[in-house]
Structures are given as C-alpha cells and as structure tokens.
Amino acid sequence: MEGNASRAEHGIGLMDTAMEQVPAIEAIGVTKVYGHGQTEVIALNDVTLRVARGEVVALLGPSGAGKSTLLTAMALINPPTSGQIIIGGELVMDGEDAKIDLRTFRRKHLGFVFQKANLIPFLTALENVQVALEINDTPAHAARERAMYLLDHLGIGDRAGNLPDALSGGQQQRVAVARALANNPSLILADEPTAALDSHRGRQVMELFAQVAHESNAGVIVVTHDVRALEVFDRIVEMEDGRLLAPSEHTGAGTH
Amino acid sequence: MNLAVRDIRHNFSRFAFTTVGIGLLLMVVMGMAGIYRGLIFEATLLVDRIGADLWVVQGNTRGPFAELSRIPVNLEDRVRALPEVIRARRFVNHSIQREHHGKPLRLMVQGLAWPDDKGEWVSLVAGRPLGQAHFEMVADRSLGLALGEQVTFGKDVYRVVGLTTGMSGIAGDGLAFFTVSDAMAIQFDTPSEAIRLERAARLARTGNQDFGRAQPLLLERAGGASSGISELPQPQVSAILVSLNPSADVNKIISTLSTWSDVTVYTAQQQRDLLLSGTVDKSRRQLGLFSVLLIIISTIIIALIMYTLTLDKIHDIALLKLIGARNRVIVSLILQQALIMGAFGYGLAWWLGQYLFPYFPRRVMLETPDLIKLAMITVLISMLASLLGIWKAMRVEPNTVLA
Known part of the structure; x- marks a missing residue:
C-alpha cells in the first residue's frame, strides 16, 4: 500500500475542511409511490436519511422493505414521487424533477457497486476501471495510471490484464469497487455487494468499503442482508414497510 | 479507449x-x-476499335447491332466512289454455334475486309494476323482454341493463326476473325442436299416456261451454280464501314449519303449510342x-x-x-x-x-x-x-x- 502522499497524488482523501462539514447525501421526506388507485403501492414513506462524508452506513431490512427503492432513488435512477435529494450540498432531485443533468452528476459524484460485479465482459479488469475515468474526461494515460493504482490498492493489480471471466467472484467485486472509486466520488452506493460471496470474501469486501470510505472521505451506503459483518459499519439503519425504523441496538464501529 | x-x-x-x-x-x-x-x-468493343467514321446500313434500320440490316456488297463500291472517302469495308458479323471436340463452341464471326483490313486493330497475344484470303482465323482465347488448331465450319477447315484476349461480342461470346468472304461463306453455308434441291427446283421452274423449253442453254444455267446466274441477287452484308479523310467535312458526306434512299448512315458515336440505348x-x-x-x-x-x-x-x-x-x-x-x-x-x-x-x-x-x-x-x-x-x-x- 502506498502512503498518504501517493493517495493524494491519485486523488484519494483530498477534501477541504468546508466540504467535510457538508453531508455526503441527504434524503429528505422521500416518498415513492408505484401505481394508482387500487394498485397503488407505497414503497417509500416519508424517509429522511443523512449520511456524512467518510461514514459507512448499512441499510438493513426484510425483502420489500424499500431498501433498494431508497438506494435507486439516491442513485438518481429512480426519481421519488416527492421529497428532496441533496448530494454534496446540492439539491439534485425535488420530487420527480431533476434539478441538474443526472447522468453528468452520477459520472462526477457517485460510485456504484451491485450484488453482481456487473463488469463489462469485453474489457479487462484494468479497462473496466479505466473506462469509468475516461468517460469522465480523464486522459487515457492518466486514467490507466489511476486504474492501475486502484487495482494495486485493492490487492488485485496482478489480475489487471484479465477479463472478468478469468476472475473469481471476490476479485470481480474488488474491480467493481475500484471502478466505483475511480472518479473519487462523494457517495458510494452498494446494493447487496456480498450476496454472491462466501462469508470470508463478503467480510473482506465490507472491510474494503469501510477502508475506502475513511481514506477517500466518501459516504458509503450499503444495502445488505448479511448481518455477519455489521461491526465494520459506522451506523446501521433499518427499514420496514417503506419507513426507517428507530435506531436499533445494532451499532457499528462508530468512528463518526 | x-x-x-x-x-x-x-x-x-x-x-x-x-x-x-x-x-x-x-x-x-x-x-x-x-x-x-x-x-x-x-x-461497344467492335464499334470503338474497328475504326470506322461512318456506318452505312440498310435504309430505315438502326444498324446491325439493333436489328437485321441487309445491304448488297456492291454498295461498298458506291460509297468508295464518294469524294473524301479513303476506305469502305464490308461489315459481316454473326453468331454461330458448332460442336468442337464434343463440346458446344459458340462464337461471334467477324469478317475482315481482306486485303484492306488484315485485322491490324486486333491486339494479338500470340501468332499473327490473317496472312491469306481464305481458311485462316484469329480467335479469342475465351473460345479455348489453340494456336495452329484446325476447326471445321461448313464445308471448309480453318486454321487458328492468331490469338487475342478480351475480345468478345455483345452476347459475351468470344470473337473469331475471318476474311469477309470466309465469314460470308460460313454465314450462308448451305448443306449440299439443299443446294441440289434448289438447283432441281430452278431447273423445273425454268423448264416449265416457254423460254426455258426454247432455250436449252437457259435450262443448263438454271441447273448450275447460283454464282453463274447474273439475275440472282448477290450475297448481302450487314453494313459498310466508311473511313474518311481526316480533313473531310463529315456533315457534307452524311448529307450526300442521306440522299441515297436505300441506306441510312450513322456516325460511330451514333452507332454506339444506339447500342447503349x-x-x-x-x-x-x-x-x-x-x-x-x-x-x-x-x-x-x-x-x-x-x-x-x-x-x-x-x-x-x-x-x-x-x-x-x-x-x-x-x-x-x-x-x-x-x-x-x-x-x-x-x-x-x-x-x-x-x-x-x-x-x-x-x-x-x-x-x-x-x-x-x-x-x-x-x-x-x-x-x-x-x-x-x-x-x-x-x-x-x-x-x-x-x-
């Protein structure tokens, strides 16, 4: 692992103090309703959630609780029926109205990790990370350097030239994490990232999230069913029937 | 990337x-x-390469490439008599299909006005141009004939003395060049039995006439070769190709030829356009x-x-x-x-x-x-x-x- 100077050089952990005070994301009174009349389903009911920069939050709850709906709303790919989403202090969604170009915003400020790694099958591990940088206008050479740095940082630099098919599930998920971190996002959203992994690999990935969140000062929200590695989270939020429950007895590592 | x-x-x-x-x-x-x-x-290969300034064809027809054109061979002499005409040639061109070595041989017969035209405009890849008035031919390679090979057309045997390449007619058949008289002999070749029957018919027709009965010599001529009967028409050709003096006024010659009501005249370009259209x-x-x-x-x-x-x-x-x-x-x-x-x-x-x-x-x-x-x-x-x-x-x- 390289030192702080090297991480700073590659864009990790650079954040001015003023920005550190601003939450990574605020979801205020977010409601999501599907269908009309008798078929109406309230997936999210007046949900308010704030996640600070550098904070790692687990979102728990049974199936149908609204976790993924909340995550996709915060990922700006599923607009809420009402409520506001503020990312990095900027009002992004006000109800169904997008206040900015969402795709550009996602490119610059958000990172995503899913249950499946969702790597592009015709690109190598290195190129899967590099592509996220290049579409954000990073010159090819610099993108390649940073992608290689991230893969090294996540311990899979030696597999950089391999196609996803040739990587194990854990290695693929690390590539996905590297891709999520590529553009130094202020918020990383993960939807059951350990579901396809064994407990050891799952714990490694969760620890990885905690590590990168703290190093890069990004907010991390992880939707999970996996209660075996909850201690790595700073905060645990539970959902049921589209609402956030009151804070439970679960507590994470609690560094923030 | x-x-x-x-x-x-x-x-x-x-x-x-x-x-x-x-x-x-x-x-x-x-x-x-x-x-x-x-x-x-x-x-357009022939029209482009044969080097004629004017094509004189049967009156009110559009020439041998568009339809049947028949004109008497002596038209060649009439045209040659015009001022500024430096050459007039008979044009004979027709397709035939024969059997050769057990396979069908389809070719386009092209007559060359020997001795004026020995086929110098035909680019040879082997052998030589025609060197005598009869029984020689220059063949395109696509016909599959070899240099020196002998082929029978009608009652005569022709020897391949030269080979060309890329010379084919409008139907895609390879061209074979003969002297005009050989080309006409091939075109008008008639089986011996048909000739005998025709002579017998002429003899019978003349014998039924008073003058035939009164003139035994007439009966003898009627039963002989067609070429010995001056009353019979001469063989016909498709067109007469006219080459003009380079300084000649083409329009003047065309207007002169246009006054001949038995023929129609076209420039090489008009003939080409007629072909294409x-x-x-x-x-x-x-x-x-x-x-x-x-x-x-x-x-x-x-x-x-x-x-x-x-x-x-x-x-x-x-x-x-x-x-x-x-x-x-x-x-x-x-x-x-x-x-x-x-x-x-x-x-x-x-x-x-x-x-x-x-x-x-x-x-x-x-x-x-x-x-x-x-x-x-x-x-x-x-x-x-x-x-x-x-x-x-x-x-x-x-x-x-x-x-």
Whole structure:
C-alpha cells in the first residue's frame, strides 16, 4: 500500500475542511409511490436519511422493505414521487424533477457497486476501471495510471490484464469497487455487494468499503442482508414497510 | 479507449462470420456493377476499335447491332466512289454455334475486309494476323482454341493463326476473325442436299416456261451454280464501314449519303449510342434494380445484426449510462462497429472479387469510380443500419443494470 502522499497524488482523501462539514447525501421526506388507485403501492414513506462524508452506513431490512427503492432513488435512477435529494450540498432531485443533468452528476459524484460485479465482459479488469475515468474526461494515460493504482490498492493489480471471466467472484467485486472509486466520488452506493460471496470474501469486501470510505472521505451506503459483518459499519439503519425504523441496538464501529 | 474494437476482439468469431456474410453480399453488388461495365465494354468493343467514321446500313434500320440490316456488297463500291472517302469495308458479323471436340463452341464471326483490313486493330497475344484470303482465323482465347488448331465450319477447315484476349461480342461470346468472304461463306453455308434441291427446283421452274423449253442453254444455267446466274441477287452484308479523310467535312458526306434512299448512315458515336440505348439499356436497368435490391437487403441484414449485437450488450450499455457515459460514447460504440463491419465487408468483397470474377462467364470489370461509389454506399448503409441499434440503446434505462 502506498502512503498518504501517493493517495493524494491519485486523488484519494483530498477534501477541504468546508466540504467535510457538508453531508455526503441527504434524503429528505422521500416518498415513492408505484401505481394508482387500487394498485397503488407505497414503497417509500416519508424517509429522511443523512449520511456524512467518510461514514459507512448499512441499510438493513426484510425483502420489500424499500431498501433498494431508497438506494435507486439516491442513485438518481429512480426519481421519488416527492421529497428532496441533496448530494454534496446540492439539491439534485425535488420530487420527480431533476434539478441538474443526472447522468453528468452520477459520472462526477457517485460510485456504484451491485450484488453482481456487473463488469463489462469485453474489457479487462484494468479497462473496466479505466473506462469509468475516461468517460469522465480523464486522459487515457492518466486514467490507466489511476486504474492501475486502484487495482494495486485493492490487492488485485496482478489480475489487471484479465477479463472478468478469468476472475473469481471476490476479485470481480474488488474491480467493481475500484471502478466505483475511480472518479473519487462523494457517495458510494452498494446494493447487496456480498450476496454472491462466501462469508470470508463478503467480510473482506465490507472491510474494503469501510477502508475506502475513511481514506477517500466518501459516504458509503450499503444495502445488505448479511448481518455477519455489521461491526465494520459506522451506523446501521433499518427499514420496514417503506419507513426507517428507530435506531436499533445494532451499532457499528462508530468512528463518526 | 475504443470500446467498439474491444468488443469486436472479444467476440471475434461472431464478428468475423457476420462480416464474411456482409462481404459476400457486397461482392454480389460489386459484381453487378462490374457485369454492367463489362456489358458496355463488350457491346461497344467492335464499334470503338474497328475504326470506322461512318456506318452505312440498310435504309430505315438502326444498324446491325439493333436489328437485321441487309445491304448488297456492291454498295461498298458506291460509297468508295464518294469524294473524301479513303476506305469502305464490308461489315459481316454473326453468331454461330458448332460442336468442337464434343463440346458446344459458340462464337461471334467477324469478317475482315481482306486485303484492306488484315485485322491490324486486333491486339494479338500470340501468332499473327490473317496472312491469306481464305481458311485462316484469329480467335479469342475465351473460345479455348489453340494456336495452329484446325476447326471445321461448313464445308471448309480453318486454321487458328492468331490469338487475342478480351475480345468478345455483345452476347459475351468470344470473337473469331475471318476474311469477309470466309465469314460470308460460313454465314450462308448451305448443306449440299439443299443446294441440289434448289438447283432441281430452278431447273423445273425454268423448264416449265416457254423460254426455258426454247432455250436449252437457259435450262443448263438454271441447273448450275447460283454464282453463274447474273439475275440472282448477290450475297448481302450487314453494313459498310466508311473511313474518311481526316480533313473531310463529315456533315457534307452524311448529307450526300442521306440522299441515297436505300441506306441510312450513322456516325460511330451514333452507332454506339444506339447500342447503349437499345440492347444494353434493359440489361443496365435490370442490373441496377438488382443492385438496389441487394443494397436494401444488405442494409436490413446489417441493421438486424447491429440490433442483435446491441441487445447482447444492453446490460453493458445500461451500466455505461449508470456510471454516467454520455450518449455519444454509446452511439460511437454501435456506429463504429457498423462501420468497421461495413469496411471489412467491403474489403473482403473486393479481395474475393479479384479471385472469383475472372471465372464468371461474362466479363466483370471493376472500375475505380464504381468502387468509390460502392464504398460510399457501404458507409451510408452502415450508418443507416446502426440507427436501429442506436435507437434501442438510447431507450435503455440505467436501472436495467439492477434487473
């Protein structure tokens, strides 16, 4: 692992103090309703959630609780029926109205990790990370350097030239994490990232999230069913029937 | 990073097979254009090379290439008598089919006005031009005859003394050059039995007439050779080719010839235009329509292939949109693949054509302007074909990744 100077050089952990005070994301009174009349389903009911920069939050709850709906709303790919989403202090969604170009915003400020790694099958591990940088206008050479740095940082630099098919599930998920971190996002959203992994690999990935969140000062929200590695989270939020429950007895590592 | 190239590299075998299919289609389109050019070349070969300034043909006809034209051979002397005419030649040209070594031999007989025209304008690849008034021939290589080989036409045997290449007639049959008298002998060859029957019929007809009964010598002549009966018409030719003094006033000579009501006169260019607007025009339209249909079919096939390739990548496209890729990144991925496919297909079509077209029974001529035109059409249809895939890609929602 390289030192702080090297991480700073590659864009990790650079954040001015003023920005550190601003939450990574605020979801205020977010409601999501599907269908009309008798078929109406309230997936999210007046949900308010704030996640600070550098904070790692687990979102728990049974199936149908609204976790993924909340995550996709915060990922700006599923607009809420009402409520506001503020990312990095900027009002992004006000109800169904997008206040900015969402795709550009996602490119610059958000990172995503899913249950499946969702790597592009015709690109190598290195190129899967590099592509996220290049579409954000990073010159090819610099993108390649940073992608290689991230893969090294996540311990899979030696597999950089391999196609996803040739990587194990854990290695693929690390590539996905590297891709999520590529553009130094202020918020990383993960939807059951350990579901396809064994407990050891799952714990490694969760620890990885905690590590990168703290190093890069990004907010991390992880939707999970996996209660075996909850201690790595700073905060645990539970959902049921589209609402956030009151804070439970679960507590994470609690560094923030 | 070029996503299109990386995807192609990853799915190389499928891309290669698809490109081969498109290449074969484009080769057929290329071949159609080549056949059309070959058709024009073959149709106009004689008119262009025979070196006549004027064509004198049967009155009120459009010449031997458009319809039957019959004029008496002595017209050659009438034309030659005109001022500024430096040469007048009989034009005899007809197709025949014979059996040679057990195989059908189809050729176009072209008469050369020996001794004025020994065929100097025919480019030989072996042997020599005609060296005597009878029983020699110069044959195109496509006829499969060897130098020195002897072939029987009618009652005479002809020896191949020279070989040409690329000389074929309007129907695509190889040309064979004979002296005009030999060409006419081949054209008017009649079986011996038919000659005997004709002489017997003449004898009978004359014998039934009073003057025939009164003049025994007449009966003797009627039962003899046709050439000995001056009352019978002379053999006819298709046209008279006229060469003029370079300083001659062509219009003046045409106006003089136009006063002869038994003939019609055309310049070489008019004869060429008549050829192209008549016989070749329908073939041109036919080939053109086939080409258009093939281009439409190629476009549809490329479009369907691009659509299928896009469907295969729909998840990756959704992911690219989710991580913020601009539309131009996605459009470029699909468009570049369509263009690469079109370009490689075109290259393959050209390369294959170089090897296959020479084996086609008709001449296929690939000309640079046609190749450039087809290249531009290929680019255009590739772009058009990618629209379906692009349309599908633009409709993909980023949250499809989560499905």
